[in-house]
Amino acid sequence: MTISKESPLQEPGPRRLACSRCGAEFGCDLSGSCWCAEETARLPMPVKGEDCLCRACLREAEAEAK
Numbered sequence: 001m002t003i004s005k006e007s008p009l010q011e012p013g014p015r016r017l018a019c020s021r022c023g024a025e026f027g028c029d030l031s032g033s034c035w036c037a038e039e040t041a042r043l044p045m046p047v048k049g050e051d052c053l054c055r056a057c058l059r060e061a062e063a064e065a066k
Contacts, residue, residue, distance in 0.1 A: 014028055015027065015030065021054075021057040022056070026052075035055060036055075036058065039058060
């Protein structure tokens with residue numbers, strides 16, 4: 001496959017999400033530089049039907065889990 005110089009491959013930008021709990025909008029960068037990587041919380045994966053949480057809800061969920 002030949003890739004044209006006119007249309008270089010670009011890394012996808014951050015996904016725009018709405019927090020599964022509170023609805024706040026935030027960005028999620030799947031390249032590994034997402035803000036959540038800086039958090040100390042290491043919670044289980046979201047429950048079925050739930051996506052990422054905003055920073056505030058992630059911290060709240062961490063506090064509830066203790």
